Amino acid sequence: MESDGGSDAYEIRQKIETLKASKNDIERQISALDAQLQRINNNENNHIKTKEKVNSNDSSSSLTLENNGSFDFGHGLASDMIYRYSRQLLLPSFGVQGQANLLKSSVLVIGAGGLGSPALLYLAACGVGRIGIVDHDVVELNNLHRQIIHGEAYIGRSKVESAAAACRAINSTVEIVELKEAFRTTNALDIVRKYDIVIDATDNVPSRYMINDCCVVLGKPLISGAALGLEGQLTVYNYNGGPCYRCLFPTPPPTTACQRCADSGVLGVVPGVIGCLQALEAIKVASYVGEPLSGRMLLFDALAGRLRIVKIRGRSLQCEACGENEALTEEQFREIDYEIFTQTSLSTVPLKLNLLPVGSRISSKEYRERVVKGEVHVLVDVRPAHHYKIVSLPKSINIPLPSLEARLPEITSALVNKDDSKNASIDSNVSLYVICRRGNDSQRAVQYLHKMGFSSAKDIIGGLESWAHDVDPNFPTY
Numbered sequence: 001m002e003s004d005g006g007s008d009a010y011e012i013r014q015k016i017e018t019l020k021a022s023k024n025d026i027e028r029q030i031s032a033l034d035a036q037l038q039r040i041n042n043n044e045n046n047h048i049k050t051k052e053k054v055n056s057n058d059s060s061s062s063l064t065l066e067n068n069g070s071f072d073f074g075h076g077l078a079s080d081m082i083y084r085y086s087r088q089l090l091l092p093s094f095g096v097q098g099q100a101n102l103l104k105s106s107v108l109v110i111g112a113g114g115l116g117s118p119a120l121l122y123l124a125a126c127g128v129g130r131i132g133i134v135d136h137d138v139v140e141l142n143n144l145h146r147q148i149i150h151g152e153a154y155i156g157r158s159k160v161e162s163a164a165a166a167c168r169a170i171n172s173t174v175e176i177v178e179l180k181e182a183f184r185t186t187n188a189l190d191i192v193r194k195y196d197i198v199i200d201a202t203d204n205v206p207s208r209y210m211i212n213d214c215c216v217v218l219g220k221p222l223i224s225g226a227a228l229g230l231e232g233q234l235t236v237y238n239y240n241g242g243p244c245y246r247c248l249f250p251t252p253p254p255t256t257a258c259q260r261c262a263d264s265g266v267l268g269v270v271p272g273v274i275g276c277l278q279a280l281e282a283i284k285v286a287s288y289v290g291e292p293l294s295g296r297m298l299l300f301d302a303l304a305g306r307l308r309i310v311k312i313r314g315r316s317l318q319c320e321a322c323g324e325n326e327a328l329t330e331e332q333f334r335e336i337d338y339e340i341f342t343q344t345s346l347s348t349v350p351l352k353l354n355l356l357p358v359g360s361r362i363s364s365k366e367y368r369e370r371v372v373k374g375e376v377h378v379l380v381d382v383r384p385a386h387h388y389k390i391v392s393l394p395k396s397i398n399i400p401l402p403s404l405e406a407r408l409p410e411i412t413s414a415l416v417n418k419d420d421s422k423n424a425s426i427d428s429n430v431s432l433y434v435i436c437r438r439g440n441d442s443q444r445a446v447q448y449l450h451k452m453g454f455s456s457a458k459d460i461i462g463g464l465e466s467w468a469h470d471v472d473p474n475f476p477t478y
Contacts, residue, residue, distance in 0.1 A: 098288070107286065115275040158180050365470050
């Protein structure tokens, strides 16, 4: 019996991917161990058991040799640290004091995605003493164009685990705390109180309010960044008497204005730029160097190549979080339901509407069966035109939902052209199906079509994602 070539090839590819993952993991472990070994060797090579005063012509010199063999230069930086951070130490405005402050600081990064990736890498590289990483998600293939801290070997594994490994590979002297959990009101206070500075690297409105309120309650400075499409913004909240997030946005934006990268897209380098700037602001706050962006907001336009700094509203005395008369308490914070407050879900799972009766919907499998049987029909794809260009089902017509009303005659014409009886009525014998990306806009479209007399119109449940999941696993998703 001949072997199944397709099956054999699949198994070989799986074995290759498994071996690659193991190889990358081992290489990262070796890199971290090499760094630790180098540090140990540096200490052993200089080991002297008794403390001695170093002879010097300069009577004011305080250079001493400690029992462990390392020199005490009066600033607490060991010889290997001086070499590692030498390019920062050379900066007159930063110097040894800035580095010493950094080494004593702790930063919590909430989110190990597009913003958190570059922020974490630079915080680890520059020598922040302790870094906490909070995220409950796993690495996916569509993360990698922007979440540069992760690699293919970590697909399907914890983002925190992946990010921590990358940080340790860069700097094994930094303490990395892994928190593989969702950031919620039930654990937020206990997590945040252990850190000096917080970086908000999330991408949803409920988290922004929750993180802000937690920082206000505990008196922690908050480095807030956002990136979507080709634009980004950055500011520092709750620092040196500056405003908090609620001072600027006391009322949550409407749900329709709350967009995420999964729906609206983002150019990978945009969150990279903002994430790097978040790391910079955290370093400035931790080292007491420079002028952090408190009371000011940086706006980034990637398409125009433009950075602007604008002055923002100062602290509001009537703010429900940091106001003088209504400051939040820990007890009040724990009782707030941020999903209800913002009318937006914390979950990253896409919204699934259910607007139509069962008779007005069919599954993707049912639609495929009707295509195979040769049913005469018209398929209308109501996604935006640029989505349609990415991938589409054969012989579908692209009529984006916003233009549906103006283009109803096209649907009528398509039905007539398919109808052998050449019946010009919109109640043609030809079936009419509507599809979109996930099955939400298609339901809205069918509702409107029914209202306009196209009573036979049916929604394909779950849209193209359902087609890829239930009918054709090789069909691209995005």
